[in-house]
Amino acid sequence: MSLNLNGSVVLAGAGKMGAALLEGWLDRGLDPASIVIQEPNLSGAAQDLASKHGIKAVADLAPLDTPPAVIVVAVKPQAMDDVFPGLAKIAGPETVVVSIAAGKTLASFERHLPPGSAVVRAMPNTPAAIGRGITGAVANVHATAAQKQACESLLGAVGPVVWVGDESLIDAVTAVSGSGPAYVFLLAEALAEAGVAAGLDQATAVQLARATLSGSGELLNQSPLDAETLRRNVTSPGGTTAAALAVLMREGSGLKELMTEAVLAAKKRGRELGR
Known part of the structure; x- marks a missing residue:
């Protein structure tokens, strides 16, 4: 099944999990021209994929001509406070922000974004590296059905996605499948x-x-x-x-x-x- 989105995707952080997601997107046919990687030290599998497919990779994001449809934040939790304010500046009113950083709440992202912004908090696990992961996810009240579907398409490139209705359950998801x-x-x-x-x-x-x-x-x-x-x-x-x-x-x-x-x-x- 081909992966098509109505807009571009910004991948912030291209470590092991970011690279696994990137590979899954490409395997599912996502247009490389629609992907922008923001990573100061691009290396390893992500660098190989970016070079092979001509994906734009930058250390710092300048404002984009059109706000991305999705921003996937895959940096380490301890780096989030340094990285996210810059990412928030490129988000538009129709952008959905997806975080896979453990321990970072929906509210911690919402406070950097305009009121009404869509945010999804997700927890994939390491078998995503071989396309056999599973992800638990929760959306804030502003995420539309279409935005949730876009997130599921991206996260589902490395395995099934299970949605929970209460953010407090993400800690249980992390304890079972994340760890x-x-x-x-x-x-x-x-x-x-x-x-x-x-x-x-x-x-x-x-x-x-x-x-x-x-x-x-x-x-x-x-x-x-x-x-x-x-x-x-x-x-x-x-x-x-x-x-x-x-x-x-x-x-x-x-x-x-x-x-x-x-x-x-x-x-x-x-x-x-x-x-």
């Missing part, structure tokens, strides 16, 4: 270390753990069955998997309790960062 890849990678580490403890050499344990997690994830992705059913299908009564799950599902101290505690801690920290 979630780290939980999965930790599981891979732990499983490999457990394999070594069980007598395997390091290389074999890592290979088994890595392939098991990636294969199981793809099975979960492709199967019509839910996670609980898939788990039960692997578990024979009285077998080896049941013995392991008895530990992982121990009442009061099992994996579910630990994961809930971890997600709530991440959610709490997200709220603290947004103050």
Whole structure:
């Protein structure tokens, strides 16, 4: 499906996530001439894509002849206060601003923009780098259906987009899917270390753990069955998997309790960062 927008797109910040979005847009057929990158130190994948496709890249944005349809702000949160006021100057009355900076609220953008400006706060995750991400998003009350659709088209270039109606839920989204890849990678580490403890050499344990997690994830992705059913299908009564799950599902101290505690801690920290 070709990606077409009624106007240009400014991408502010072309690090790993910005570059992943850029690649997704180009793969979906977005006209390179409609993209402007604002990045003082353009390098890596973004630089290669810009050079290959003739995309305009600048360190500082001068006023554009026509305000962009969308401004995607992908700079690090700590750089936002320095970068955003300049971006706000190029926004027009029909521009929608999309932020993927963790912890930055809708209100923190609105105060730099004219009253009534459309703003979307989004949280993609790192599998976006291979086009397998997922993004949680929330819009302010001024974003129109058409503007939300434009944002979904851009964010959806790296995976599905899930909209929430309450901005406070973005902290929960961040705790589950934004931080979630780290939980999965930790599981891979732990499983490999457990394999070594069980007598395997390091290389074999890592290979088994890595392939098991990636294969199981793809099975979960492709199967019509839910996670609980898939788990039960692997578990024979009285077998080896049941013995392991008895530990992982121990009442009061099992994996579910630990994961809930971890997600709530991440959610709490997200709220603290947004103050």
